[in-house]
Every structure is written in C-alpha cells, then in structure tokens.
Amino acid sequence: MTRMHYTRDNMAGLLRSHDINPTHQRIEIAHALFSRQEHLSADQVMAIVNTRHSETSKATVYNTLKLFLEKGLVREVIVDPSKVFFDPNTSPHHHLYEVDSGKLSDIDAEHVQISGLPPLPDNMVTEGIDLIVRVRRKA
Amino acid sequence: MTRMHYTRDNMAGLLRSHDINPTHQRIEIAHALFSRQEHLSADQVMAIVNTRHSETSKATVYNTLKLFLEKGLVREVIVDPSKVFFDPNTSPHHHLYEVDSGKLSDIDAEHVQISGLPPLPDNMVTEGIDLIVRVRRKA
C-alpha cells in the first residue's frame, strides 16, 4: 500500500466518499486531522484552522466534527474527563494515554487479543470496544 | 465472604481504613456510593446527599470525591464525554456502557483476558487498563 499524502485536494474526495459535501471549512478541518494523523480536541482543531487569520467559527468546528463522526470519517476518543479527542484513524485500534502529559497515542490492534467477554443481551449490539492503557512517568 | 451491609456507621471505619478523616459530609457521600454500589456522577451524589434538606455544598462534593479518588477509595470511570462517573468498586473490572441510555454496568474481570499489548517504554508504569464495551439497543 502506497503512503497517502493528505493534500487539501484529496480531502474533497475523501469527504465526498463519506457522503459529506466538501465546503471550504470542512476541507480545512479534515486537512487538520488527516495531514497530522493525530488525536485532536475541538479546541486544537479550531486553533489550527484559524492560525493565519480567523476563518472558521467555533459553531462550525463543533458541527463539522460531529458530522464527521456521524459519517464515520473520524472516531471519538474519550480518555480525558475535560475534553473529547477526535481520531482520524478509524481502523480498530487501542490507545495509550499518558496521564501526566495528556499525550495520547495509538496501539495497533493487530496483536492484541481480548477474550472471555460475557455474551451481550440479545437486544444489544456492540458499537465498539475501547481499550485504554493509562500510563504514568516512573517516579 | 459474607455480604457487607453499608451502614453509615460502617462508613466511618471504611474511611479511617483509607486514612480519611470521617466527617459528616464524607460519611454521607461514601454512604451514597457504597450503599448503592452504583456508578454515580458528582451531580448525582450531590442530589442524593441533599435530598431531605441541603447539607453539603458543591465544593465539598467535588473536594470529597477527589479525596476519595486519591486515597483509592473509589475509582473514576471516563466513558461519557460530558461527565465523570465515580465507582465504589475498586477491584479490577471492566465496563459496559449503553450509549443511548447512558447506563453503565460492571463486567467482571475474572474471565476476561487481554493479551498481546506491546511493552511499555522503560520510564513508564501502567496506572490502569480501562476496557469499555460500548453497546447500543438493536434497531
């Protein structure tokens, strides 16, 4: 698989392929997430998108991230009680969270095995399994 | 093992055994959590403790829950982006979260096996591993 280069132009196609109308703001927000391949909070997205001069409102940032989420373009990571992170990596994977620094990184799911989970009630479907390894700097 | 009955009187001993000075407010808050054995948010604790007549301030509820956390009396569960849950069950276990209703329940860790996690960098210690199964009502 060749390495993808996330240009703004590519973003339009990515958005369309997820049934999202590619507007200027949406392209910028997608570009912020995908070009970095990092976990970003709404605030961070906002800051990145508005570095040069203010272009995108807070409402649009939140609306757009929610839209991306609904359309399956990004994933939500809930590890920090004070803010949500948005993850451009939607393939199944886990997370390593450094509680001191707030640094969040991916753990490849390939070799991780979770077994022995009890069966779900019939009327329930699994939406996802989140595995978070919380670590701290050694004293 | 006999079933523990969480009376207010027992709470004082429990607090002392965790090196917490048992004050009236602390006993009430511990009692709210331990007598129910449920995951409660700060708001819910506040409501429970102040049902009859207002007795405990918001600041004290937050201060006390943080103290309980530091002293290892309760555990924090971060699954809902909008609020933290406090868990009187500190034995290792996992969680089942119903995204629609917000209902949070325990998964016994006994039979769950997690294998294949990559080794940590030398200067890091695991503080905990959170496994959250997110489920949704079937359509």
Place this chain on the structure above:
DNA sequence: TCCGGATATTAGACAAAGTCCAGATTGCCG
C-alpha cells in the same frame, strides 16, 4: 474549660467545553 492552630466546609465567582439559535452567506438551478 479556654485557647489556638489545623482541618474542613461554604457561597459564589470564575473557567472551559460544548450547545443552540436566529440571522447572514453561499452555491446552485431555472
């Protein structure tokens, strides 16, 4: 019993994340 310091509680101001709304802008089609 009275005093003084340490510990705990409090009201309410404050901060940060996120939601909501009503009015503007944009893009598109006839």
Place this chain on the structure above:
DNA sequence: CGGCAATCTGGACTTTGTCTAATATCCGGA
C-alpha cells in the same frame, strides 16, 4: 437575475468543574 436549500456565523447560554477567601469545626495542651 431570483429563489431556495444548505451552510456558516456571533454570541448567548448551559453544564461541569475549579478556585478563593471567609467561616466553622475539631482537637490537644495549658
């Protein structure tokens, strides 16, 4: 160009949680 739907916007608002300075409670020693 004119109309309509979709999008974006500033800013008010809500909720969760933190902070602070004043008060209250507790406790050990004189």
